[in-house]
Structures are given as structure tokens and as C-alpha cells.
Amino acid sequence: TIFTGVIIVDGNTFAITDTTNIFYYNGDLAHFDSIKVGDKVELYAKNYNSESIAINIRILNGTINTVSLKNAVTSIASDYFIMNGRKFFVNSSSVLQFKTNKTAKLKEIFSNDTVYVNAKFDNYQYNIVKATINKAKDTSSAKGLNEDIKQVGNNYEITINNNKYVFKKAYSDFYSNDVNIKKIDQVKSNFMLLLKIAKFDNDDTKYIESLTVLHEKSGSTKIKGTIYANEYNKIVVDNNIVEVIDTTYIVNESGMPQGIPELYVSRNVEIDADIFNNQIIAQKILIKKEPETSFSIKGIVELKEQNSITINKKKIDVLPGVNVYLTNSGKAIFDDIKPGQLLELECKYENSSVVAKKIFIINSEFSNALTIVDTVQSKTKYGFYIQDNLVTISSQSTIKNFDGEKATLSDIKQGSLIRVIANKIYTGYVAYFIEILDKPLAEKFRVAYAASINKDTLVTSWYYVITDAQTKYYYYDKTPASSSKIKFNDKLMIEYYNNNNTYYAKKIYILNDYIPNNYTVLGTVSSKTSNDISIDDEKYNQKYYSKIFDKSNALINLNKLAEKSLVEIRGMYDGKNFVNLYEIQLDGETYPDSLKTFDAKGDNYLVVGGRFYYVDANTKYFNKAGNPISFVQLTDNLKLQVKARFVNNIRYAKEVRVLDGTSSVDNESKDNTICIYPNPAISKFNIKFNNQDENVNVKVIDVLGNTMLEQTFAYISEGQILNIENSFNPGVYIVKINSKNHNNLQKLIIK
Numbered sequence: 155t156i157f158t159g160v161i162i163v164d165g166n167t168f169a170i171t172d173t174t175n176i177f178y179y180n181g182d183l184a185h186f187d188s189i190k191v192g193d194k195v196e197l198y199a200k201n202y203n204s205e206s207i208a209i210n211i212r213i214l215n216g217t218i219n220t221v222s223l224k225n226a227v228t229s230i231a232s233d234y235f236i237m238n239g240r241k242f243f244v245n246s247s248s249v250l251q252f253k254t255n256k257t258a259k260l261k262e263i264f265s266n267d268t269v270y271v272n273a274k275f276d277n278y279q280y281n282i283v284k285a286t287i288n289k290a291k292d293t294s295s296a297k298g299l300n301e302d303i304k305q306v307g308n309n310y311e312i313t314i315n316n317n318k319y320v321f322k323k324a325y326s327d328f329y330s331n332d333v334n335i336k337k338i339d340q341v342k343s344n345f346m347l348l349l350k351i352a353k354f355d356n357d358d359t360k361y362i363e364s365l366t367v368l369h370e371k372s373g374s375t376k377i378k379g380t381i382y383a384n385e386y387n388k389i390v391v392d393n394n395i396v397e398v399i400d401t402t403y404i405v406n407e408s409g410m411p412q413g414i415p416e417l418y419v420s421r422n423v424e425i426d427a428d429i430f431n432n433q434i435i436a437q438k439i440l441i442k443k444e445p446e447t448s449f450s451i452k453g454i455v456e457l458k459e460q461n462s463i464t465i466n467k468k469k470i471d472v473l474p475g476v477n478v479y480l481t482n483s484g485k486a487i488f489d490d491i492k493p494g495q496l497l498e499l500e501c502k503y504e505n506s507s508v509v510a511k512k513i514f515i516i517n518s519e520f521s522n523a524l525t526i527v528d529t530v531q532s533k534t535k536y537g538f539y540i541q542d543n544l545v546t547i548s549s550q551s552t553i554k555n556f557d558g559e560k561a562t563l564s565d566i567k568q569g570s571l572i573r574v575i576a577n578k579i580y581t582g583y584v585a586y587f588i589e590i591l592d593k594p595l596a597e598k599f600r601v602a603y604a605a606s607i608n609k610d611t612l613v614t615s616w617y618y619v620i621t622d623a624q625t626k627y628y629y630y631d632k633t634p635a636s637s638s639k640i641k642f643n644d645k646l647m648i649e650y651y652n653n654n655n656t657y658y659a660k661k662i663y664i665l666n667d668y669i670p671n672n673y674t675v676l677g678t679v680s681s682k683t684s685n686d687i688s689i690d691d692e693k694y695n696q697k698y699y700s701k702i703f704d705k706s707n708a709l710i711n712l713n714k715l716a717e718k719s720l721v722e723i724r725g726m727y728d729g730k731n732f733v734n735l736y737e738i739q740l741d742g743e744t745y746p747d748s749l750k751t752f753d754a755k756g757d758n759y760l761v762v763g764g765r766f767y768y769v770d771a772n773t774k775y776f777n778k779a780g781n782p783i784s785f786v787q788l789t790d791n792l793k794l795q796v797k798a799r800f801v802n803n804i805r806y807a808k809e810v811r812v813l814d815g816t817s818s819v820d821n822e823s824k825d826n827t828i829c830i831y832p833n834p835a836i837s838k839f840n841i842k843f844n845n846q847d848e849n850v851n852v853k854v855i856d857v858l859g860n861t862m863l864e865q866t867f868a869y870i871s872e873g874q875i876l877n878i879e880n881s882f883n884p885g886v887y888i889v890k891i892n893s894k895n896h897n898n899l900q901k902l903i904i905k
Contacts, residue, residue: 161189161208168199168208175210179275181221181238184213214275221280224270227263230324235263240280242273248282254290257656261325262352263287289354293363293617296349298401299371299428299437303341310338312347312362315401319349321362329606329613330367331642344371346430348605350618366605366613368642369430377425377434380840380875381417382831389417393759394434395768396425402436407443415468415542416441448511448879450838452498458491463510470501471509478513486515496584500881526583527591527665528645529601530570537585538566545574545583553588561590571601571647601665604644607637612648612659619650619657626661635664679719682712760807762794767807776811783812828896830889834903841876841891850893852876854902856885 159170176184179196189195194214199206229236234243244250250258263269268288273280302313310321321328321338328338335341346369352361379392387398398404404412417423422442427434457464462471478486491497491513500512531539537546547553547563555561566572571591576583602614612619627635640646640662649661680688687694702710760767775783788794793814796807827844841852847870854863862882870876870893882904891898 161195163195163197166206168197168206170208170211174208177210177212179212179214179221181240189213220272220274220283222270222272224268227265227267227269229265230260230263233260235260235269237269237271242271242280242282242285244282244285249284250282250287251284252287252289252291256291258287258291262291264325289356292353294351294353296347296351297368297399298347300341300343300345300347302343305339310341312341312349312365314347314349317360319351319360319362321365326362327364327611329364329608329611331606332367332370335367335370338365341365341367342370345369346371346428346435348613350613364613364618368605369433369435371428371430372432373429375427375429375434377423377427379423380831381421381423387414389423390759391423391425395759396427396434396436398436398439403438404441405438406441412441448500448502450498450836450879450881451501451508452516452836453496455491455495455497463491463497465497465499468508470499471504471507472513473509476510476513478515480515488513490515526576527573528571529647530566530568530572532568533563533566537563538568540572540574543583545576545585547585547588551585551588553590555590561588565590600648600650602646602648604640604642604646606642607640612637612640612646612662614646614648617657619648619659621659621662625659628661628663637662639664679715679717681717682715687712687715760788760794760796760810762796767796769807769810773807774809776809778812778814780811788812828891828898828900830900830902833901834905836905838877838879839902841878841889843870843874843876844872845895846870846872847896848894850891850896852878853890854878854882855888855890862887 161168161170170186174186176186176188178184178188189211196212196214197208198210199208201207223238225237227235227237233245234241236242244260250260250263252258263285270286270288272283272285274283275281296314296317296319298314300312300314301316302311304311306320308323312319312321323338326338330336335345341347345367348366348368349362350364352363353359354361377391377394377396379394382390382392389396389398398414398417404414404416406412406416417439424440424442425436426438427436429435451465451468451470453465455463455465461473462469464470472488476488478488478490480486480490496516498514498516499510501508501510503509526540528540531542533539534544537544539545553561553563553565555565566588573589573591574583574585575587576585600617602617605613607613607621610621612621621637625637627637627639629635629639645665647663647665648659649663650657650659652658678689682688702712702715760769769785773785775785775788777783777787788810792812795811795813797809829842829844831840831842833839843850848868850867850870852863852865852867853861856862863878865876865878867876884904887902887904889898889900889902891900
């Protein structure tokens, strides 16, 4: 009831005076006539002489039902923020955004931020319809060693690569691959961290959206030596496997930054590295200057200009009158060189540039076959880039789409997920089989590396995605997997959708090593049926997706795979007693009555048949009789069979069997103080002498007994390395070393 100067609320009478403040619920001023019978009001009153006098009256359901304000936020809670002394609540229908229209979250609103808010009054509270934060947001990522961490108030300041980042407890998410590290105050200055960073305009602070602890540093080391092998983001320097990460600083002696492609075999380097859980991670790599002599480069022509060509992303100057040859038909000219051709060049350094002295156009195939599954980075006229390597299409290349139908190079798009089987030539590839595994990747697909996976969040090198009960997991061949199969640094293809700028995973494909429990065996075909193949009397299961190739890398049928054929097979465990095959390759090398030759070994690796295998405490060794032996009993030039698994792109030997002893030639090489590497080589190899010597004569002899090279050295110091270069044809050679203290014969394979 309303009377002049009086209102009755729920049977209670309140007097209205000139000092009574009357408001609408949005804070706008109202007056006594604005109050209607039936209105809901919020009333504050005091008693004077037994009379209730209204001090403040707020009309809760007046004609105004929305409020629009712009002001600075004073504080933030879990489901509301306070502005102008009022609480504004965020619910499922609220829209929060930055001024750039990018979706925001409540935790991204900080005190003193200016916010435009539109709200409705409902159930006695202000519910946000739309709020615009008057700032923009940029995101990035950082990975590196935590150099310093200190607490500043309720927050933490973290330094990585000389950049400072703020971990804000109310804003930042925390993850860890170490079960013992569960919160931010346990992080030390020797941890390798992966950060997702947010930067807001009008604020120089770099805020951490999510922090993932990857490893704990256990020490540092300096490594000097020659790169013996490289594979993906790892290099082998002497006896050390070194991982090269995004923040690794690679530089030459002139102080010029370099890229990973410059870390090729035979380069001398000095490495400053940190050790994390027995992993060596390079922080800085200094590439030593190349010797001022002739050297060879082999690769695919990526670009040809008037006075230069580009091979392996390296520009090579071609001066007028340079000699050009065809390897099987004599003299040629510079105009005969086309993009996509395979060349071998004899080069020299001249005024910090690489200059071609001789050019050979190569027409023969190479047999170092590799399989790659990844997305196409970019396309060229004659091929494409994948994993930073150029793949060239030739007239012999077979391309098929996802349904097994014939396809062409034009069907391969940037971002396409493909499986390519190719011949590796230096740092490039010549493809002979390509399978397009899926349609070209649109924005709903992304390939990234796993950082950590929690109950409902997958953190990757790209971004984080939300996973739930609807998320499906698969291996690359579309067999079912699960979230528990995803490990740190696994390569993933994520099919996702975007909801309010939050990414939700629909399907996740585990691409790491292509197939789980990867298994490689070299052996002889004992028998075969329509479904099974026995290799050295061990049964393997052929699947519908199995591919069989002959020595020339052409696809063949199972009926052309003869018994007693020497083959290399690749497959996967299915949890039972046999292996499902996905590739069978007739071996292109000839080792009668044996398999691959043992080339070299270090403290924790073997090189067998030119392949690098990491050995550990789980590796088992057997002699010809099947009796267990030890690692130290493996001597040079044994014929070995290695069974291995692939983990993070490294071959781990599970079982090593001796199949044959040394040959008659190898019996003369009893001296382990001389080491030849790399072996197999291309056209350049090194001889390392562990002891000093005098009157050293080195001969390279082919299988017919012809002397291909002879050099004499009056004195060799302890640890000296001889760099031997020549244009050898591919084949098997004998290196004969005679001196005051040595009479040594070793086999050398030139590819």
C-alpha cells in the first residue's frame, strides 16, 4: 500500500522523508511517484521514537530491466566481479570478450581493467549479458630452462631465455610430467618448462596462461667432436645422443646464426648442453669452420638461377665455364640442369661463399629407403617439403589417395597428411610411393607434439585442447587407441572444433613413430601362406594394409616373394605372440648366408648396416649358438641381426644376435686403435688414430684389387683424424693401413 509520505511493505509501515534516497535497481535515481503497488523493493530503515523511517529504497522490478556501465573493476571472484560497488555475475549465457572481439574468460579480467558491461537484474542480482574488456590479448609459447623463479606477493616471476613471465595464481594453470611436482612453489631454477603466454595491451607484463614442467635438470656438459649421425631433431656426436630443441642457439665461428640443416654428418661442433633425466639437450651449438679444401655436396636442385643453384637449402655459386658431366653419358652444360634433378657437386669455399668446381648430373637410384608420415609444409613445382626436407616426384613415383585410387601431385595440398616412402639422398628425398591419408587439413585439424595430458586437458606444442568422453583416439592406421597411449613429445594430429575460442578435441591420431610398438627385423623368408609369413621360422601376420616392395622399391604381390629371400620387415605388436606387418622390403644389399654388418659401437649404441641403434639395460645379446653374451663381446665385422623398437624417432635395440663371425679379410684387422667413420660413407670418410704412429701408408682398394687412392704420412699424432676425399663409385672397398706399428685391413662401403 502507498499513502502520501508512507509505504506499507509486507504489513510494515515506513515513513518517507525528504532525506529518503530512492533508486532504480540499476543505480539511477528515482522518486516517490516511481514506486507502484506490487513493486518489489529493497529497503533500509531506522527506528525513531517507535516510527520506522526509510533511509534508502531500491526498486527491484521497475520499468528499467537492464543496466549498461563502463568503469574500472575493483575486485574479481570465482563467478563475479565488482564494479561501481555492485556484483556482476557471469553465467553460462554471459558473453565475455576483449575489445578485439576475441573471446575472454572471467579470470582474464584483472583489477583496474576498464570493462563495458551490459547486465540484467534477475533473482535479485545483476547477471552479465555481455562484457567487453577494454584491452587486447596476444598469445605465444616459450620452452626453455627456468633460469630464475621468485615469489612476488601472491604471484611468481619466472625467467626463461632472459625473458620474465608472471605466474598469476588466480589466472595461470599448472601441469607437470613429474608426479612429485604438483604445484608452482615446487618449481626450481633447473627445470625445463613449456609455457603458454598471454600479453595484454597497455600492460608490459607477460602472463603465463599455462605452465608445464617437462624435465628436471641434473647437470651440464660440454661436448666437442664430429657429428656421426643425425635423425630428426637429434644428432650423435662421438658417443652422445644430443637433442636439439626450439631454443637451441646454433651459430658458426663467424657469429652468424645457423639452422638445423647445417648440422649434417661429418661437421665438427662444440656443444654446451644440459642433462635432464639422462637426456642431453643442447643449449648452444658452435659449428666449426669447414676445412679450406674441396668437399662434395649431393642433393636435389630446388632452385636454379642464372649463376647459381640451390641444393639442400644452400645456395651454390656456378661460375662461367664450370665443368658439368652426366654420370653415364659424358659431358653436359649448365643449361642441362633442371629443378628436381639429383646432382653431386665438387665445391670449395671462396670469400665465404660456396662455389661449384665440378657438377655431376646423377641418373641412378639410391636404396636408402625411409618412411615418413607427416603433413606437407609447402609445395614446389616438382614436389613438396615435409619435416623440413624436400621430396621430389619422379616419373616412377606412385601416388594414391585415401581410397587407394591413383592420384597426382596436384592432389597433394599444403597441410595434407601423407605417408611417403622415399629414397633419402643427403638431406632430401626422391619419392617412389605416396599415400594421401586424409583430405587436406583445414583449420579443424592441427599436428602438434604432446606436452602433458590431464583428466580433461591435452597441452601441446601448439595450444591446449579440451578432451571429454566423446573424444576418440586412434593410431595413424586408424586402429583404436586411448589417452593413456599418449606420451610426452608424441606427434599428434588433432581434429577439433572451436566453441567460444576454446578448442575441443573430436579425434586424436597418434602419429609418433607411425605405429605403436614399432618392430624391425632383418631375416630370410622361411615359408608363407595367404595370411602369414615366417622369417627365420618366426611367424608374422600380413594385414590388408601391408605393402611389399622389391629391390628397386616397386610394389609387388605376395606371390613374388620367394622363399629364402633376404628381407627387412616393419610391423607392430598387437599384444599377442605375433607381429602385424605394414611393410616388407627385399633387401638391396648382398650379404651371402648372413645379414647386416656390425660397423661400430660406443658406450650406449651400435651401428649395424649403417643404422643407429640405442642400447640399454634391457637389450639382450646372443651368440650363434643362442647362448647369452655381453655387449663388450661384440667385436668388429660380426654379422648381426637386430630386433628393435622405435621410441621418439630413436631405434632401441631389444635383441642382438650374432649370425656369423668375421670374414677372412676382417681377420687381419685385430687393431681397435684405428677407427674409420662414417661407414657406410658417401664420398668422404675419416680415419682416426688413437695412438701416435710413423710412416703411415693408406690405400683404398676396390674388390678387383685396383688401388683407387694412396696417401703417405710421415707422422701421425695421438687422436689425429685424417679426412679422406675422392669421387668413389658406390660399392665395397678395402682400406689398407700399413705403418711402423700397424698392419690393418678394414671394409669400407661407399653409397
